[in-house]
Each structure stands twice: as C-alpha cells, then as structure tokens.
Amino acid sequence: MPNILILSSILSLLITAYPNALPTDITNGIRTDPDAIRAASNDYGNLVHQVPSAVLYPSSINDIVELIKASCCNYSTPFTIAARGRGHSVRGQAMAGGGVVVEMAALSRNGGGIRVSWSRSLGYYADVGGEEMWADVLRVGLEHGLAPVSWTDYLYLTVGGTLSNAGISGQSFRHGPQISNVLELDVVTGKGELITCSRNMNSELFFGALGGLGQFGIITRARIVLDKAPARARWARLIYSNFSEFTRDQERLILTNASNYVEGFLITNERTTKQWRSSFSSPSHQSDVASLWKKHRLLYSIELVKYYDNLTASTIDKEFGVILEELNFIPGFIFRRDVPLVDFLNRAGNLDDGREELEAHPWLNLFIPKSRIHDFYDGVLENMIPKLRKTPGLFIFYPLNTKKWDSRMSAVTPDEDVFYNLGLLHSGRPNESDVFELFNNQVLGFCEKAGIKVKQYLPYHKSREDWIKHFGSKWSIFQQRKMEFDPKMILSPGQRIFN
Ligand SMILES: Cc1cc2nc3c(=O)[nH]c(=O)nc-3n(C[C@H](O)[C@H](O)[C@H](O)COP(=O)(O)OP(=O)(O)OC[C@H]3O[C@@H](n4cnc5c(N)ncnc54)[C@H](O)[C@@H]3O)c2cc1C
Known part of the structure; x- marks a missing residue:
C-alpha cells in the first residue's frame, strides 16, 4: 500500500502545513481503505488497473471545489484528480494512479438531483446532476410525461460520463448525440472555479467540456432538452445477407427521417442468432436465421423503431408499413415487437447487477x-x-x-x-x-x-502523436482550452492525453 501511505502523508502535510487547505468535511469524505481503493482501481474493461492514493466521496459540490483547489492552488505539488461516473470506461479513463478519484455516485440522491422545468424560450428541460444516471433521468422525466430525445443503448451510465464522450445511440441520426442536446452546464474547472456555461456564456468551457474527456472540469450539472414522451415503440429487426443492400437501406432510413431510431448489428456466429432470438423472435424464427447464417456465414440486421402514442395509434400500422415497403431485407426475415417506451429504452436492463467481475471488455x-x-x-x-x-x-x-x-x-x-x-x-x-x-x-x-x-x-491512444492525429484540426483549441481551464493538468489523467 505505498500509495496510500503517500496520500496519507500528503493529506497530513496539507492539514498541518496548510490548515485551511482541506476543510474537515473533505477529510471526512476521503477514504483510503482497501474496498474504496479497489473499486476505484478497476472499470468495466477490467484491463487497466491504476491505484489511486485516495478516493473522495463528496457530500456536496463544494467538496469537489475544495479538493481541486487543494491540488491546483493550495499546495506546491499538485495531485491528479479523476471524476468517476460509474466506471463504465474500458481502459482506465476514470482512474487516477497515485492521485484522488472522486466517486460521483456519492452525490447522487437517487434521482433527487433531477429537476424538470419549462420556460418560454427553452421549452421543457431538466437540470440534472453530473453524477445522475440516464435511467433516473428517464424515470423522473416520465413522471412529467417528458423524456430526453437522445440516448445511449445502456441507461446505467452517468450524465457527466456520457457528455464527456458524446453519448450515441439509434436516435443520434435524428437528434444528434447527447452532447447536441445540452443547454447549459455547471463545471468545476481545474482551477477550482465553479462556472456556469452555455453556447452564449463562457462558451469555450461549454464547447470544451462536451466531448472533452474530462479534461477541462468536472460537470456537476447539465441542463438537458426534454420533449413530450411517446407512449410506445413499434420495433422491428430485419435481416440482410448483402452488405450493400444493408448499408443502402440504413442510409436511406437516416436520410428520410421517417423513423425515430435506426441501428444495426452483425450476425457473426450461431451464438449471435441465439442471443438475438431470445430477446426478440420465436424458436422457429431462430432456426430460420441459424440456417441462413450457415449459408452466408455473415448476416446483417437493421433495427428500426417508430414511436407512437394514443393520438397516432390508429395510423402507426400504415406509417410503419410505408417505411418497410422501401426496404430490401430478405423476404420473410422481419421480426417485430411493440412495447412501452420505457421497455424499449431500457432494453439492455441493468447489466451491473451481479456482473461477472472476472470478465474483460477489450472494446x-x-x-x-x-x-x-x-x-x-x-x-x-x-x-x-x-x-x-x-x-x-x-x-x-x-x-x-x-x-x-x-x-x-x-x-x-x-x-x-x-x-x-x-x-x-x-x-x-x-x-x-x-x-x-x-x-x-x-x-x-x-x-x-x-x-x-x-x-x-x-x-x-498511447502516444501524444496519436492524440494529435485523433483531434486533427481540433488539437490546438483542445490544448489552448487545457491551458485555460486546467493549466496544472490535474484532471482525468487516465485518458493519457496530457499526463
Ligand atoms: C454496457 C455499456 C454500454 C454502453 N453503451 C453506450 C452507448 O450506447 N453509447 C455511448 O455513447 N456510450 C456507451 N457506453 C460507453 C459510455 O458512454 C462510457 O463508458 C462513458 O464513460 C460513461 O460511463 P460512466 O458514466 O461510468 O463514466 P466513467 O467511465 O466513470 O468516466 C468516463 C470519463 O469521463 C470522466 N467523467 C466522469 N464523470 C464526469 C463528470 N461529471 N464531469 C467530467 N468528467 C467526468 C471520467 O474522469 C472519465 O475520463 C457504454 C458502456 C457500457 C459499459
């Protein structure tokens, strides 16, 4: 446990040398016990393990402000800090080897950090804590008959975590990724300043933080666009054996905008046909797909949804039929479902309950x-x-x-x-x-x-050169924003961009 010893000594140094550097409520939220350290040293990928010196369980946003200030400004040797949403990264992006991990879940009030409002200029929106999970945003939104428009396939991810990447799913072709549906953010920068930003106010921070891989600050609140929630989803899976027809139809679907969700996946083995069957079609359909797979050895599936509600229930059959008529899937290989919106959006369920810790996810x-x-x-x-x-x-x-x-x-x-x-x-x-x-x-x-x-x-990416190539023409602005908002390069070191 040398790292724990190092942090304990950093903390005791801080407390003795700078009695005002770390307020007591932070020291109360700091944990260095094996359980806390172990949890913060792993993620969904189970491939990278970086051991932090300590973990902060913040009881307020102010705890995060004070922790960052202690690193950037009150102490001569800054220590690294990583917000950890639910650790669903796969390569250590939410870790801070030797530094402090902030367990954002400690702030969560089980959806209590989600407030729904309306204004003449903005319409309906929700102010959501960066630590909240999208599953809770859905639940609270539906209590008001409302829902976000852009999703991820899995809902047990945090708002701050997906907005630090983009947040994509089958609705993104129509509404953009989740980052395109944010009106305002509160961000604690690497200088320990809590700043409200939007397209028109502190816009560099707003644009920087969205998709910013945690490099410019910790998102503590996001104002998310809401719309009237549809009641149900008419949902179909279509099978193709020809890649050109498959992609031609996918592209047609995203250009015509007639559906609400378009995704797709590859059927690469018999096991996929079984998994696929279990959530969707009957055993006889499954054997049909399996025989088809044996013939072609690679199949493609388009997944398609059109939402509807009571007002449009009488026309959904016709509207869905019109969309399908245009498509060139293998005749007969269409499988349909009709489910409440929540069942569709939450189709993956909660994979974290009883997750196999021994599994790795090299995605x-x-x-x-x-x-x-x-x-x-x-x-x-x-x-x-x-x-x-x-x-x-x-x-x-x-x-x-x-x-x-x-x-x-x-x-x-x-x-x-x-x-x-x-x-x-x-x-x-x-x-x-x-x-x-x-x-x-x-x-x-x-x-x-x-x-x-x-x-x-x-x-x-493993090298600075690869990151520069990744950002391309955006690299210089990304670097400038880093110098402006996190000049000591404290935040999200697990992304390995500046650290
Ligand atoms: C089963 C599964 C399904 C997924 N499906 C999708 C999908 O359909 N679409 C999609 O786009 N992604 C998907 N993802 C990826 C997901 O978006 C990322 O893992 C993302 O990082 C969110 O996870 P998290 O909330 O646990 O964040 P973490 O992994 O904990 O953090 C991710 C990064 O963001 C930083 N961070 C976390 N919280 C904050 C905050 N509040 N402010 C600033 N920085 C922060 C962290 O330091 C880290 O660098 C999926 C992941 C899994 C495991």
Whole structure:
C-alpha cells in the first residue's frame, strides 16, 4: 500500500502545513481503505488497473471545489484528480494512479438531483446532476410525461460520463448525440472555479467540456432538452445477407427521417442468432436465421423503431408499413415487437447487477467515413471478422449524420456528412484479451494502411502523436482550452492525453 501511505502523508502535510487547505468535511469524505481503493482501481474493461492514493466521496459540490483547489492552488505539488461516473470506461479513463478519484455516485440522491422545468424560450428541460444516471433521468422525466430525445443503448451510465464522450445511440441520426442536446452546464474547472456555461456564456468551457474527456472540469450539472414522451415503440429487426443492400437501406432510413431510431448489428456466429432470438423472435424464427447464417456465414440486421402514442395509434400500422415497403431485407426475415417506451429504452436492463467481475471488455469503437465503407467491408468485415467466429461479443454497426454534431465541441468525427459507428464489443476472460487486442490492432493497422481515416469513439491512444492525429484540426483549441481551464493538468489523467 505505498500509495496510500503517500496520500496519507500528503493529506497530513496539507492539514498541518496548510490548515485551511482541506476543510474537515473533505477529510471526512476521503477514504483510503482497501474496498474504496479497489473499486476505484478497476472499470468495466477490467484491463487497466491504476491505484489511486485516495478516493473522495463528496457530500456536496463544494467538496469537489475544495479538493481541486487543494491540488491546483493550495499546495506546491499538485495531485491528479479523476471524476468517476460509474466506471463504465474500458481502459482506465476514470482512474487516477497515485492521485484522488472522486466517486460521483456519492452525490447522487437517487434521482433527487433531477429537476424538470419549462420556460418560454427553452421549452421543457431538466437540470440534472453530473453524477445522475440516464435511467433516473428517464424515470423522473416520465413522471412529467417528458423524456430526453437522445440516448445511449445502456441507461446505467452517468450524465457527466456520457457528455464527456458524446453519448450515441439509434436516435443520434435524428437528434444528434447527447452532447447536441445540452443547454447549459455547471463545471468545476481545474482551477477550482465553479462556472456556469452555455453556447452564449463562457462558451469555450461549454464547447470544451462536451466531448472533452474530462479534461477541462468536472460537470456537476447539465441542463438537458426534454420533449413530450411517446407512449410506445413499434420495433422491428430485419435481416440482410448483402452488405450493400444493408448499408443502402440504413442510409436511406437516416436520410428520410421517417423513423425515430435506426441501428444495426452483425450476425457473426450461431451464438449471435441465439442471443438475438431470445430477446426478440420465436424458436422457429431462430432456426430460420441459424440456417441462413450457415449459408452466408455473415448476416446483417437493421433495427428500426417508430414511436407512437394514443393520438397516432390508429395510423402507426400504415406509417410503419410505408417505411418497410422501401426496404430490401430478405423476404420473410422481419421480426417485430411493440412495447412501452420505457421497455424499449431500457432494453439492455441493468447489466451491473451481479456482473461477472472476472470478465474483460477489450472494446474498440470506430467512426468510419461513409466513402470508404466498402473498403472497410472488404478488409475487415469479410476478411477479419470471420476469424472471431467462435468468440462471444456484439458488433454494432449503424450510420450517423455529421450535421447533427456541433464542430465547436471537443468530440471528434470523420470529415464527411455521413459516417458509420462500429462497436466491436468483445468480452472474455482477462487472460483471453490478447486475442482481442491483437484483432483490434489489426483492424486499426488495416485502416491506417488503406488510408481509411477512422476516428476512435471512447478513444484510447498511447502516444501524444496519436492524440494529435485523433483531434486533427481540433488539437490546438483542445490544448489552448487545457491551458485555460486546467493549466496544472490535474484532471482525468487516465485518458493519457496530457499526463
Ligand atoms: C454496457 C455499456 C454500454 C454502453 N453503451 C453506450 C452507448 O450506447 N453509447 C455511448 O455513447 N456510450 C456507451 N457506453 C460507453 C459510455 O458512454 C462510457 O463508458 C462513458 O464513460 C460513461 O460511463 P460512466 O458514466 O461510468 O463514466 P466513467 O467511465 O466513470 O468516466 C468516463 C470519463 O469521463 C470522466 N467523467 C466522469 N464523470 C464526469 C463528470 N461529471 N464531469 C467530467 N468528467 C467526468 C471520467 O474522469 C472519465 O475520463 C457504454 C458502456 C457500457 C459499459
């Protein structure tokens, strides 16, 4: 436990040398016991383990302000600080080796940090604590008949955590990522200042923090756009064996805007056909899909949703039929459901209950420019994915519209109007992760060699050069904002951009 000893001595030094540096309520919230340290040294990826010196369980936003001030301003040697939402990063991005991790969940009041309002100029919105989970935003919103418009596939992620990346799902083609649906933020910067910002007020901080990988401050409140919540989701999965037809239909769907949600995934093995069946269609459908898979060895599925409510219930069949008529899926290979909105949005459930701690998740998420998607198909989907046939994992694949992203924000996309998101969501035992790491590196290597300018989403880069390449033309502004808002480079060191 040398790190704990170091922090204990840092803290006792702080307290004796600077009696006003750390108020007693912070020292009360600081934990250095093995349980707290262990939890903050791991994440969903279970691949990177960085041991912090201590963990702060803040009881108020002021505790966070005081902790950052103690590091940046009251003490000659700054220590690093990372906000930890729920630790759903996969490569240590919410860790702070040797520093202090802030367990944002300690602030959570089980949805109590969510306040719904309306104003003439803004319409409906919710002021939400950065520590709150999207599942709670949904629950509280629905109590008012309202809901956010842009989601992630999984709802047990924090608002501060997804807004530090982008927050994408099948609604993003229509409404943009979650960062495009934020009106205002409160951020505690790396200088220990609590600043309210928006498009028109302290806008550098606002644009910097959205997609900013935690580099400029800790988001303590986000004002999120709400809209009237639809009652139900008409939901279909369609199967394709031809990649060109699959992508042509996905692109048509996001351009016509007739549906509310468009995603897709690859069916790479029989196991996928079974998983897929269990949540959707009947056993006979499953054997049909399995026989089809045996013939083609790689299938594609579009997932499509149209929302409706009491007023539109009488026309939903017709409207949904019109959308489907345009599409070229394999005749008969359409599977439908009709569920309440909440069942659709919360379709993944809470994966954290009883999660297998021994599992590792060496994920790779890529944004691929549309103009090169067929080259990507030839190199990766046709030639490389089949090598993973025996391994579990989910491969998500769907297109997004760049015009729904705000280029002033820190999040990075390819330089084209449409790009595809491919999520290679591998899972396995930690000692199997080398296989996936090798595979991921081969995919990246192929793109590099073929000149396909992909961008990583939830990025992980090992060198400063790779980060500069990742941000491209945004690098200089990203660096300037770092100098302005976190000049001592204290925050989110686990992203490994400046630390
Ligand atoms: C099962 C699963 C499904 C997922 N599905 C999707 C999906 O559909 N779409 C999608 O976009 N993403 C998805 N993700 C990825 C997810 O968006 C990221 O893991 C994200 O980091 C949110 O997780 P978290 O809230 O636990 O944040 P953490 O992992 O704890 O933190 C992420 C980063 O943000 C920083 N941070 C955390 N809180 C704050 C804050 N309040 N202010 C400033 N910085 C902060 C941390 O220091 C860290 O650098 C998924 C992840 C999992 C595990």
